[in-house]
Amino acid sequence: MKKTDGTEQRKTDVKVSLIGGHRLEGExxxxxxxTVSFVGGADxxxxxxxxxxxxxxxxxxxxxxxxxxxxxxxxVVVEVHGIRLGGVKDDGPIEPGGPTVRxxxxxxxGGVTVTRW
Structure with a gap:
């Protein structure tokens, strides 16, 4: 679907659960x-x-x-925003000039933990 200005419309995935987290694969x-849940994280x-x-x-x-x-x-550069009681564990990008994940x-x-492979 195209927006009125001719650009592609961005798709948004929505995952909802009351109890239990979500496992999200890149592809x-x-x-x-x-991703929304009462109790549960996101992997x-x-x-x-x-x-x-x-x-x-x-x-x-x-x-x-x-x-x-x-x-x-x-x-990959990771930017973390929001409010939560829990820290952010990220050593930063190992290699410069990559894409951004917000x-x-x-x-x-619940905190945010970033692991680099």
Whole structure:
């Protein structure tokens, strides 16, 4: 579908559950993903996909209890935003100049952990 200005419309994936988290694989994601749960985190593996340089992938996590575990390539820049009681564990990109993954984590308990492969 095209927007009125001729650009491609971005697709948004929505995952909802009351109890239990979500496992998200890179090849099943679009540019934007929203995952909502009362109790449960999100396990996101982006190591199997090629994200073009300059592209931005956005993942929004809403939950009372549950964090985000993210696996990315060494060159991916990860930006974490939102409010939660829990920290962010990320050593930063190992290689410069890669694509950006933005995590918006909103919740009461749960941090964000980034693992680079």
């Amino acid at each position: 099943t994601l679009h540019e934007r993903t929203l 996101v593996d982006l190591t199997g996909i090629e994200i073009p340089d300059g592209a931005e992938l956005r993942i929004t996590k809403l939950s009372l209890i549950g964090g985000v575990s993210l696996k990315v390539r060494p060159d 995590i918006d984590a909103w919740g009461l308990l």
